[in-house]
Amino acid sequence: MKLGQTAAATDPGRKRRQNEDAFVLRPPLFAIADGMGGARAGEIASALAAGALNEANTAVGGEERVKQLVQEANRRVHERASNDPSTSGMGTTMTVAVVEPNGEITFGHVGDSRAYVLRDDHLEQLTDDHSLVAELVRRGELSERDAEVHPQRSVITRALGTDPDVDVDAFTIRPQAGDVYLICSDGLSDMVASTEIEEVMRVHRADLEQAARALVRAANRGGGDDNITAVLFEIVEGGPQPSEPDERTREYAMGPLDEEDTLHPEDGVAPPPPAQVPDAVDTMIVPAEEIDAAAVHAAPEPPQAGLGRRLLALLVIIALIAVIVVLVWWGLAR
Ligand code: MG
Numbered sequence: 001m002k003l004g005q006t007a008a009a010t011d012p013g014r015k016r017r018q019n020e021d022a023f024v025l026r027p028p029l030f031a032i033a034d035g036m037g038g039a040r041a042g043e044i045a046s047a048l049a050a051g052a053l054n055e056a057n058t059a060v061g062g063e064e065r066v067k068q069l070v071q072e073a074n075r076r077v078h079e080r081a082s083n084d085p086s087t088s089g090m091g092t093t094m095t096v097a098v099v100e101p102n103g104e105i106t107f108g109h110v111g112d113s114r115a116y117v118l119r120d121d122h123l124e125q126l127t128d129d130h131s132l133v134a135e136l137v138r139r140g141e142l143s144e145r146d147a148e149v150h151p152q153r154s155v156i157t158r159a160l161g162t163d164p165d166v167d168v169d170a171f172t173i174r175p176q177a178g179d180v181y182l183i184c185s186d187g188l189s190d191m192v193a194s195t196e197i198e199e200v201m202r203v204h205r206a207d208l209e210q211a212a213r214a215l216v217r218a219a220n221r222g223g224g225d226d227n228i229t230a231v232l233f234e235i236v237e238g239g240p241q242p243s244e245p246d247e248r249t250r251e252y253a254m255g256p257l258d259e260e261d262t263l264h265p266e267d268g269v270a271p272p273p274p275a276q277v278p279d280a281v282d283t284m285i286v287p288a289e290e291i292d293a294a295a296v297h298a299a300p301e302p303p304q305a306g307l308g309r310r311l312l313a314l315l316v317i318i319a320l321i322a323v324i325v326v327l328v329w330w331g332l333a334r
Helices: 041-055 062-083 132-138 144-149 194-203 208-221 305-333
Strands: 002-011 021-026 029-036 094-099 105-110 114-119 122-125 169-173 180-184 228-236
Touching: 002 021, 002 208, 021 041, 021 228, 029 041, 029 180, 029 228, 041 062, 062 094, 062 105, 062 169, 094 114, 094 180, 094 228, 114 194, 122 194, 132 144, 180 194, 180 208, 194 208, 208 228
Parallel strands: none
Antiparallel strands: 002 228, 021 029, 029 094, 094 105, 105 169, 114 122, 114 180, 180 228
């Protein structure tokens, strides 16, 4: 098996002027960094992290090597944040994939950017978000459905740049010929349901450049609340992978997404109803150990609870009126 097509698309989305996402398309190395911080600090954080990967001599070497790469990226972001007050507190997510010479794919992951695989027309999420809502879902304190619309869904529990060391999730996948891998920022996964991501990838399976652009369009149709980045690569039947890296970074990889706002019939997807479009939320970092149960109470009520709540309010009002009537009657009777 070997690498086939590779593609990437990035877009600031509809609500933000800057694009604080960065990506690395340097086969066999692929990565996403979604920066956060005031002013332009988020852009600096993600660019520093992507730069560390672009400068690495080699990415292959399994999980230990991938962890080293992410640690080096973390060191650079943290050093800059510590020495440059204008970037204090900045951070970035990072999700990395490396296609190893033995054909396996190694992933490294920090934050809420995601890796997915489309295998046999079925989309599977490979990474676990390091986010407040994902942590609450894992603890059984929040349902997955409520997590999707939770007001604090952009709070992440792990990022590059906030500490001298970072805990990196690393894992290895044995691919099948025909697999398509997607690495994306939350500007895609928050705006487009996974069933729709699956559908767009299936429809554009033959042309990954088209697929990347179609994913960006879908996120913009869904609201475009955040910067959107999608990196795609496929694994195909064949001999060893090409050794010549086809190096590209965000700065010069993309032409204008002139048709991003157009609904394309070949996308085969309808825009989501307005009720499914979440609000724009700025990303924050809160360590997992500082998450408390109080956060759960901020979870929105499911719509069915609305009737129950109105009934309860009505009962309380009736009970209050009854108490007042009894008190007045008792007062008059004395
Ligand atoms: Mg984002």
